[in-house]
Amino acid sequence: MARKWIRVAAWSRALSFGVMWCCLAGCDGVEYVLHVADGHFGAQGAAEPIVDVLAAGRLSEKDAEQLRLAVRARTFAVEQMGLSAGASYTTFFDTSGAPLAWNLSAARQDALVPYTWAFPIVGTVPYLAFYDDGYLRRIEHQMQAQGYDTYTYELDAYSTLGLFDDPVRSPMLRRGTLSLTETIIHELLHNTIWRANDTTFNESLATFVGRQGAIEFLAVEFGEASGWPDVARQFYADSDAINGLLVDLYNALAVHYAQPLSRAEKIAGREAIYAAAREQFIQHVQPALHFPDSFAFYAALPANNAWLLGNQRYNYDLTVFAEVYAAVGQNWAAALDVYRTAALAAGDPFEHLRQWLADSQAGNPGS
Numbered sequence: 001m002a003r004k005w006i007r008v009a010a011w012s013r014a015l016s017f018g019v020m021w022c023c024l025a026g027c028d029g030v031e032y033v034l035h036v037a038d039g040h041f042g043a044q045g046a047a048e049p050i051v052d053v054l055a056a057g058r059l060s061e062k063d064a065e066q067l068r069l070a071v072r073a074r075t076f077a078v079e080q081m082g083l084s085a086g087a088s089y090t091t092f093f094d095t096s097g098a099p100l101a102w103n104l105s106a107a108r109q110d111a112l113v114p115y116t117w118a119f120p121i122v123g124t125v126p127y128l129a130f131y132d133d134g135y136l137r138r139i140e141h142q143m144q145a146q147g148y149d150t151y152t153y154e155l156d157a158y159s160t161l162g163l164f165d166d167p168v169r170s171p172m173l174r175r176g177t178l179s180l181t182e183t184i185i186h187e188l189l190h191n192t193i194w195r196a197n198d199t200t201f202n203e204s205l206a207t208f209v210g211r212q213g214a215i216e217f218l219a220v221e222f223g224e225a226s227g228w229p230d231v232a233r234q235f236y237a238d239s240d241a242i243n244g245l246l247v248d249l250y251n252a253l254a255v256h257y258a259q260p261l262s263r264a265e266k267i268a269g270r271e272a273i274y275a276a277a278r279e280q281f282i283q284h285v286q287p288a289l290h291f292p293d294s295f296a297f298y299a300a301l302p303a304n305n306a307w308l309l310g311n312q313r314y315n316y317d318l319t320v321f322a323e324v325y326a327a328v329g330q331n332w333a334a335a336l337d338v339y340r341t342a343a344l345a346a347g348d349p350f351e352h353l354r355q356w357l358a359d360s361q362a363g364n365p366g367s
Contacts, residue, residue, distance in 0.1 A: 032128070033119075035135060039101065043093050043095075044093075047092060050089075053067070062173075066173040066175075066180060069177065070184055074088070076217045076221075077213060082336060083185070083188040084192040086191070088166040088188065089166060093167040093168070094170045095171060096170075100154075100155055100169050101131050102136045102154055103128070103129055103153055104127060104128050104129075104130060104143075104151070105151050105306045105310050106148040106149065106150045106151075106306050107149050108148060109148065109305060110263045110266040110267050111257045112254055112308070114309050126309070127310075140152060148306070149305045149306040151304060151310055154171075156174070157169060159188075159191060161190055161191060162192075166191075177218075178218070178231065178232050178235065181214040182213070183210065186206045187206075189205065193343050195349060199313050201343065201349045204316040204317065205321055208321035208325075212322070235290065238289045241288065242285065242295055243318075246277075246315075249277040250312060252276075256270060270303055274303040281298045316350075317350055324338050324356065341356075
């Protein structure tokens, strides 16, 4: 299912501040913030040093090797890419087979407009994380009753943006070699660069850096001749083809929703547009993929704006990040400096990167 590739860069950096803020303000979010604080700090307090976990020998051979792989990916991200890690991914939290958490997002059914929540420090975000399934379903049902599309999925990883030392969580070990490597690098990018109130920039940047970093790590870890880097490139080429389909779907829906129709008419009419995207996938996109079975989910693409917007947040204009990386000679230190400047820019960070590229091609980068 496509949902396994979605991950959240959580805002739990706001927990200690958020509890105080909500209590002082008397806001309705105090129940939620306390719930997240309890879940997060409970997991944080139970984390153990990875060296002790491996020495104890209580993990299966497969899980132990995956944990070692996560450590090596972290080392690569820090030493070769220059990402900020602190002590993140030096400890391990075992959920004993239970889910770590869940993510919820929502959107209007008659427009490509996400529902958002506001928190201190992190700012406005289009998703919430839950540690209790019952609480999640209660909020989800409330959103649905208000007429929103909702999308939920299980979380196995999230970043606390460097305020806390994130552990490797045991559900992460169920990922394959490529996915685990990408996830570690993706989350550490959030520790390194963060733009408040701009989830799309944060997640799309992390997607590019996680993907490119994973390719480079696998080449070093296993060798270019091992086939692993080619597998990664082919898988990401498939992902890009899917994202091209979803961009077309987004644009078609935007045109439909902009028509002078009633809300009911807009909702009823969207099904034909989603159906056309499913058919396009089955007839034209899937047959050309390297790994068609891995993306079979898209044949049953849901008519759900929350799902579509969630995908866009993680895959918006990845090309511009790649072009910057190429322009600096694939030098991570230089690329991160450009990305960081964009994150701090007053205007659109994607436009900032496009302008940087134009200036660079003109011979005056940074102007």
